[in-house]
Amino acid sequence: MNKDLASMTPDRPDIITSQIDAINFYPKIDIEATIVEMIAGKYVFVGKLYSDGLKVLSELKRNLQLKYNDKSFQGQRDYRSAFREASQRVLLKVKDHKLTTRKSPDIGWLELLYPEVSEFYISFAQVQGMNSSWQWYQKGIEVKTLDLTLHPYYGTYFPTRFDHLKLFDQWLKRYDGAKTTAIDMGVGSGVLSFQLIQNGFENIVACDTNKNAIIGVSKEVQRLGLEDKITLKYSDLFEDCDVKTDLIVFNPPWLLAKHDLEEGIDKAMYYEGDLFPRFFEQAQKHLTPDGKIVLIFSNLAQVVDKESTHPIIEELQKNKRYTKELHLTRGVNASSKKTKRTDSRSNEKVELWVLTPKAKKV
Ligand SMILES: C[S@@+](CC[C@H](N)C(=O)[O-])C[C@H]1O[C@@H](n2cnc3c(N)ncnc32)[C@H](O)[C@@H]1O
Structure with missing residues (x-):
């Protein structure tokens, strides 16, 4: 691909x-x-x-x-x-x-x-x-956590709320593991890759199944002079990725699709039923022995529908591939400080999960 x-x-x-x-x-x-x-x-x-x-x-x-x-x-x-x-x-x-x-x-x-x-x-x-x-694109999105303005390319997902980025930033500041390489799965507008670099990661492999995201981030990488830090791959999950890394970061789509997905932004918001099983299966092969997976997620699906399943909890319960090392949450602010949230999304929380692979028995 x-x-x-x-x-x-x-x-x-x-x-x-x-x-x-x-x-x-x-x-x-x-x-x-x-x-x-x-x-x-x-x-x-x-x-x-x-x-x-x-x-x-x-x-x-x-x-x-x-x-x-x-x-x-x-x-x-x-x-x-x-x-x-x-x-x-x-x-x-x-x-x-x-x-x-x-x-x-x-x-x-x-x-x-x-x-x-x-x-x-x-x-x-x-x-x-x-x-x-x-x-x-012209005005740019100011990301305060990064002290950077991003210019998202046509047809690319970009953040308009920032709580999940703050949560990731908090975690990154405390992370004391190796920082040689990381994979940013689903790079979107590049925001997590830039956070990783600002926090000392040396080499990032950034993948996305959306061509426009890859083209857009490549332009941002040039603008910011980060060509020697980020390798971009137009790839369905790890399809085109043959590296092992200290960290895999994924801010996946947060809602299970009940419709046929279109290419582009649709696939940033909604996931097909096999996305998480495929991700967890493939990720094992791309971690160094002490490597970790960080997933940024949300309880949005449960807020909208109590019966909906949580793909990370499901993975931990069903398969014995990973151990949960950490689970952080943070409330989501209303878009405007003046409006008090009374809508159903007032219970919404963003989540950060750290998983480590279980050692294989020999
Ligand atoms: C919620 S967006 C996150 C974008 C960015 N990392 C951020 O945090 O703002 C999810 C991203 O995952 C990408 N994605 C969805 N399915 C994918 C797949 N199978 N392989 C690679 N990327 C995928 C989407 O195209 C989208 O860019």
Whole structure:
């Protein structure tokens, strides 16, 4: 799976480069009839004002909410899926890497992700996602624990709350084991790798199954001058990793998927049932004799559904491969200091688990 970084191209939203048969949106259009046609499969082209795209999406939402009025979990999931599907048919045009509609945002991803295409159509919904991502990328995310601002690449998970990073920092400050090498499994925006380096680790092998994460961190590594410290691998778990290390760090997805996972950010939030068994099985082969695994996790799944299982506890109980050395927890702060949490997530805690492999009997 691993490819030379220089020849790796990022995942990007689909575009249409051929002529399209579409309804042209204009202010006095019969919007209700247009939405009905759009739901039935017709494209709607927004060519004048960027904000017209918002009008079409808001009308689509209104129409589908009337149709999908079942408020159950499944009913709302069906509504979201119908919205996602139909919303892809509202199109904008891009020419010379710019949106052609008036009052459009400037989105650098249109040039960075599509350098070879000068004219194409793209869905308004995808453009909205790109616009938000571009703003984060330009502004950066200030990570106080690191005293660093990260610039997350398009389609990459990045932290917006920081309690788990503080917990990891506390642990790292007290860690007195070897610091020659570490594996950062699921590198994302690179945040844990940078924490490891700031705390004295010499060499990091950072893996991710998301191509954009690998491309994005490689740019960050260059910007920060850390090329000789971090080796990046586009890899499903340890597939492309032949090293043994003192530490394996993994901040995995925290929720068990009940849907088919898409590549990219979906796989940062949700895991398939076999992810943890595969991880624990493979990790054993990548630890030095005194090596440890540090997992950053959360009780979020249990907060949402008391019946849900905890994959780390399950591993410790079912398989006799690892011993629990430490389990730290920390409450999760509300995003704003002014708001007192009354929501169901007020019991949410982040967790840090340290596991060591059990010695094999000879
Ligand atoms: C919750 S994010 C954590 C990112 C980053 N380490 C952090 O702490 O902010 C989980 C990461 O694991 C990656 N991931 C999920 N499944 C993976 C797999 N099978 N192999 C490698 N990486 C995986 C995701 O793409 C995502 O970047």
